[in-house]
Amino acid sequence: MVVAWPRLSLLLLLWALPVAAQPADSVFASPRNSPLSWPRLLWTGLVHPLGMFTIYAERTELPRRALDWFTNAERTFGVFPYAQLGGETGSGGGVRSFHSNLFGQGIQFEGFYVFSRSNRHQLQARYRDPAIGGGPWQWELGGGFLRTDSEDATINGVAEESELFRLRLEQLDLRAALGWRHNAGSLEEYTRGFSLEASAGYGRRGLDQVEGLPLAGDAFYGLSRTLSLGWIGGRLAYDSRDYASPQTTLSHPLNYQFPGRILHREGEMYHSFRNLSYPEGGGLLLLGGELAWGEGDSRFVRLEAEAQRFFTLFWRERILALRARLDRVHALGSGKVPYADLPALGGSQRLRGYHRGSLRGEGALLLSAEYRYPIWDTWNAFLFWDEGQVFAEYGQVEPDRFRTAYGAGVVLRTSRALLLSLRVGHSAEEKALTGFSLEQEF
Amino acid sequence: MAALLLLLLLVNTALAAPLSTSPIRWHDPDNRDILLPAEIVENQVWDIADHTFFYQVGKVLDLGWSARRLGNLLHLAPPRQADNVNELDEAVSSSWYTNRHFLHPMSLEELAAGPGEAAPDTSGPWEIVAGKFEGGTAGFTVKDAQGVRFLLKFDSPGNRELGSAAEVIATKILHAAGYNVPRNSVVHFGPERFRIGAKATVPVPGGGKRPMTPEDLREILGKIDPGPDGRLRCVASRFLEERPAGIFDYHGRRGDDPNDRVDHEHRRELRGLRVIGSWMNDADRRAANTLDMYVEEGGRHYLKHYLIDMGSTFGSNNLMPHLPKYGNEYVWDPRSILRSLVSLGFYRKPWEEPLPMPYPSLGYFENQTFDPGRWVPTYPNPAFERCTKRDGYWGAKIVMSFGDEEIRAMVDAGEYSDPGASAELARLLAQRRDLIGRYWFGKVNPLDRFAFEDGALVFVDLAVAGKLEAGGQYQCRLLDGQGRQVGEAQVLETPRLPVDAGLGPGRYHGYELRTRRSGKEGWSKYTRVYFHKGTDGQLQLVRVEREE
Numbered sequence: 001m002v003v004a005w006p007r008l009s010l011l012l013l014l015w016a017l018p019v020a021a022q023p024a025d026s027v028f029a030s031p032r033n034s035p036l037s038w039p040r041l042l043w044t045g046l047v048h049p050l051g052m053f054t055i056y057a058e059r060t061e062l063p064r065r066a067l068d069w070f071t072n073a074e075r076t077f078g079v080f081p082y083a084q085l086g087g088e089t090g091s092g093g094g095v096r097s098f099h100s101n102l103f104g105q106g107i108q109f110e111g112f113y114v115f116s117r118s119n120r121h122q123l124q125a126r127y128r129d130p131a132i133g134g135g136p137w138q139w140e141l142g143g144g145f146l147r148t149d150s151e152d153a154t155i156n157g158v159a160e161e162s163e164l165f166r167l168r169l170e171q172l173d174l175r176a177a178l179g180w181r182h183n184a185g186s187l188e189e190y191t192r193g194f195s196l197e198a199s200a201g202y203g204r205r206g207l208d209q210v211e212g213l214p215l216a217g218d219a220f221y222g223l224s225r226t227l228s229l230g231w232i233g234g235r236l237a238y239d240s241r242d243y244a245s246p247q248t249t250l251s252h253p254l255n256y257q258f259p260g261r262i263l264h265r266e267g268e269m270y271h272s273f274r275n276l277s278y279p280e281g282g283g284l285l286l287l288g289g290e291l292a293w294g295e296g297d298s299r300f301v302r303l304e305a306e307a308q309r310f311f312t313l314f315w316r317e318r319i320l321a322l323r324a325r326l327d328r329v330h331a332l333g334s335g336k337v338p339y340a341d342l343p344a345l346g347g348s349q350r351l352r353g354y355h356r357g358s359l360r361g362e363g364a365l366l367l368s369a370e371y372r373y374p375i376w377d378t379w380n381a382f383l384f385w386d387e388g389q390v391f392a393e394y395g396q397v398e399p400d401r402f403r404t405a406y407g408a409g410v411v412l413r414t415s416r417a418l419l420l421s422l423r424v425g426h427s428a429e430e431k432a433l434t435g436f437s438l439e440q441e442f
Numbered sequence: 443m444a445a446l447l448l449l450l451l452l453v454n455t456a457l458a459a460p461l462s463t464s465p466i467r468w469h470d471p472d473n474r475d476i477l478l479p480a481e482i483v484e485n486q487v488w489d490i491a492d493h494t495f496f497y498q499v500g501k502v503l504d505l506g507w508s509a510r511r512l513g514n515l516l517h518l519a520p521p522r523q524a525d526n527v528n529e530l531d532e533a534v535s536s537s538w539y540t541n542r543h544f545l546h547p548m549s550l551e552e553l554a555a556g557p558g559e560a561a562p563d564t565s566g567p568w569e570i571v572a573g574k575f576e577g578g579t580a581g582f583t584v585k586d587a588q589g590v591r592f593l594l595k596f597d598s599p600g601n602r603e604l605g606s607a608a609e610v611i612a613t614k615i616l617h618a619a620g621y622n623v624p625r626n627s628v629v630h631f632g633p634e635r636f637r638i639g640a641k642a643t644v645p646v647p648g649g650g651k652r653p654m655t656p657e658d659l660r661e662i663l664g665k666i667d668p669g670p671d672g673r674l675r676c677v678a679s680r681f682l683e684e685r686p687a688g689i690f691d692y693h694g695r696r697g698d699d700p701n702d703r704v705d706h707e708h709r710r711e712l713r714g715l716r717v718i719g720s721w722m723n724d725a726d727r728r729a730a731n732t733l734d735m736y737v738e739e740g741g742r743h744y745l746k747h748y749l750i751d752m753g754s755t756f757g758s759n760n761l762m763p764h765l766p767k768y769g770n771e772y773v774w775d776p777r778s779i780l781r782s783l784v785s786l787g788f789y790r791k792p793w794e795e796p797l798p799m800p801y802p803s804l805g806y807f808e809n810q811t812f813d814p815g816r817w818v819p820t821y822p823n824p825a826f827e828r829c830t831k832r833d834g835y836w837g838a839k840i841v842m843s844f845g846d847e848e849i850r851a852m853v854d855a856g857e858y859s860d861p862g863a864s865a866e867l868a869r870l871l872a873q874r875r876d877l878i879g880r881y882w883f884g885k886v887n888p889l890d891r892f893a894f895e896d897g898a899l900v901f902v903d904l905a906v907a908g909k910l911e912a913g914g915q916y917q918c919r920l921l922d923g924q925g926r927q928v929g930e931a932q933v934l935e936t937p938r939l940p941v942d943a944g945l946g947p948g949r950y951h952g953y954e955l956r957t958r959r960s961g962k963e964g965w966s967k968y969t970r971v972y973f974h975k976g977t978d979g980q981l982q983l984v985r986v987e988r989e990e
Contacts, residue, residue: 047496315787381786
């Protein structure tokens with residue numbers, strides 16, 4: 001049957017024309033809703049329950065009451081459920097807890113446990129006195145336990161490229177540290193300056209192969225056994241990221257009250273900061289070393305060195321961020337380095353564009369350049385260029401051996417905390433590797 | 443497909459009503475007796491989330507709106523005009539709005555008085571009935587010696603006069619513009635004036651409340667900056683005496699109010715409020731800051747619609763100065779975010795570098811980055827989004843109706859202690875007024891106040907009256923009742939057009955008027971004025987049409 005378009009159009013037009021609901025005495029009125037608005041009405045109906053719930057939540061202070069379920073009245077202690085998407089054990093759920101004022105002394109505790117599968121768990125805990133007696137000294141006890149055979153775990157990063165094998169790692173770390181900071185006190189969060197730390201620890205690593213052709217033990221020291229080891233070490237850092245000299249008066253308050261900027265008044269002085277995860281200037285220097293020894297032939301030194309520098313480019317908040325990082329383990333004498341302790345590159349922080357742990361060796365060198373620019377009050381976008389390589393000897397480090405990754409992303413944050421970083425990276429191995437992160441090293 | 447597109451474009455296109463000699467409608471009888479409607483709960487979070495996200499999606503799903511928007515972009519369909527304008531394209535008086543200063547000029551005293559004073563009686567103590575602790579500063583509900591209740595809101599620490607002055611001045615302006623607003627006044631008093639009422643409470647950590655103690659009161663008052671004489675300053679807002687029925691939204695209608703027949707987003711006074719809001723930088727003009735009152739008048743009960751909470755105006759964001767972006771983009775503005783994202787940071791927003799704030803009590807108020815056509819409040823307002831050039835013109839002529847002296851009279855009601863601050867705000871408002879006038883009068887031919895005098899059509903060129911233009915020429919074409927040109931164009935040097943005595947009686951006629959400014963090429967868009975010539979020769983204005 002052939003339908004005449006003009007006739008059909010006319011019928012549709014008559015059907016769809018809005019009809020004014022004009023009362024008899026000719027007062028003003030809008031036309032009634034035409035059928036063309038029905039999709040909107042349907043959408044409004046679908047959204048309505050959400051609106052009702054939001055209004056109910058606001059009126060009944062539901063967020064506060066929900067916090068009451070999981071935290072104490074002072075909000076210094078809390079236990080709440082925790083969900084993890086991806087990560088060392090893969091997606092899972094668990095519980096997270098914190099206390100920011102233990103014994104009323106400002107002593108802190110935080111920890112979480114995540115269960116992904118029977119063979120995949122993670123537990124971490126940290127107990128810290130950030131200012132012993134209110135002074136510049138601090139100490140902490142920490143520990144972590146990880147059991148994973150996830151193909152996405154760092155330990156399986158190299159395997160992911162070749163898909164030749166899969167390992168299961170069971171790792172325990174316990175650590176005690178004593179630290180000193182030059183800028184202890186209420187401003188420390190924003191201006192850290194010099195800090196020193198000495199630490200000692202104990203760990204166990206159990207490594208097994210769960211899939212693939214049998215691996216050579218030399219390249220995977222610690223495979224099919226459990227190694228215990230202890231270590232001592234220290235770390236020196238100088239952090240001047242985004243600290244401006246305090247002022248007695250403000251040239252323009254709004255220069256200091258932009259979203260994302262923190263204005264703090266103390267001692268008759270104004271201190272102005274940018275969120276530390278979006279510094280506009282300054283830098284970070286970090287040097288660390290550890291001596292580790294243990295069962296079997298485990299004897300090695302672990303070194304780390306990192307430099308970060310931030311420059312404001314042509315206009316405020318347009319930032320060039322540079323980073324160089326070296327991780328190195330040296331076997332001592334006839335000692336060996338457990339495979340699990342070898343530095344690795346790849347993942348959300350180091351050599352983006354490669355999967356987590358894709359490159360693993362006795363040394364790892366990373367160079368990063370990032371251009372950051374604001375897209376909203378406290379959000380920014382970034383373009384990054386990472387170069388990284390792993391090596392066995394320093395002499396192997398060559399410009400040609402660098403692996404390149406570049407890409408872009410956006411970072412959503414509040415003025416004080418990172419919420420989420422989303423990125424897409426490109427490398428020789430991955431055309432477009434997308435990822436997200438809830439942490440930021442750089 | 444083409445037929446469907448045509449259909450979509452045709453739908454909602456208003457059909458012009460025939461000309462009529464019925465009296466011009468100046469009143470919408472939306473005050474008929476109704477039953478008490480249910481109270482619509484005020485909400486902040488949903489108000490913002492809905493209008494920022496969900497309403498925006500729903501708008502696109504309205505196929506009529508989308509088709510018209512497409513038609514607007516392709517110049518195939520006109521914008522949807524307001525539903526409650528009369529034959530002269532004016533907003534009519536109603537439970538929402540009363541034509542005031544533009545049509546009926548108010549005296550300086552009337553402008554300064556606004557809706558009335560709100561000073562509590564000082565012959566006795568003020569009993570604290572309830573506390574207001576949300577937000578960054580304190581406030582109280584008090585009952586004065588006469589039993590009248592007031593809400594007292596204090597300026598935040600370090601921002602003395604900022605919010606209180608803005609609230610009172612904005613109240614005067616909105617009242618003069620024609621809106622229903624509560625009575626707000628600046629009051630000064632000693633802290634000993636307070637007496638803690640039996641029902642006054644303070645919140646306790648973790649939720650709940652406990653009775654207020656003198657220590658609590660001392661602590662609260664201790665956070666308020668006193669004046670040099672030790673007295674406290676606040677804005678007193680007299681409680682509306684009728685029964686509150688909750689907020690009104692800037693779109694849709696109340697289902698439980700039979701008088702509410704015009705979609706709020708299609709109300710002229712709400713659409714045009716965008717322009718008046720842009721004048722005052724009324725950044726927080728959203729549903730949460732409205733109030734419907736169930737009032738009684740002549741034995742009838744109906745809803746009267748108020749605008750409240752004017753503390754986020756001019757340079758004040760209530761508790762602190764406005765951020766420079768306020769007025770320039772929404773707090774969360776997807777278009778701005780996208781523009782920043784794709785421009786890789788090379789796009790520098792004009793307001794990124796704050797300008798000087800010479801008077802802290804004025805907060806952050808400037809005209810250098812002000813663009814009348816792009817001004818937005820902090821969150822999308824559906825009525826403002828629908829503001830057409832005609833709506834904008836309507837708002838602009840209200841703004842332009844305030845002379846410099848009248849502005850000063852209203853600004854003085856803010857009682858700034860520094861005369862320099864008062865003068866600066868008046869200067870900025872006058873300058874901003876002219877920016878608004880130039881913008882909107884450039885969009886619509888600003889000929890207005892049409893009337894017949896001694897057989898001639900006379901009118902006012904608002905751009906000339908507002909001293910925005912030195913003068914102009916006016917091109918006139920005679921039209922018949924169907925809008926067809928029936929005569930040669932003639933050019934006038936003054937806004938007075940003698941009506942052709944030979945026009946046929948008992949028929950409709952019209953003139954199409956265009957304006958050309960001194961030293962400029964080309965004629966403006968048209969304004970058409972239709973009239974009826976009676977058999978007795980009487981000329982009756984019946985319609986004004988404006989091209990946009």
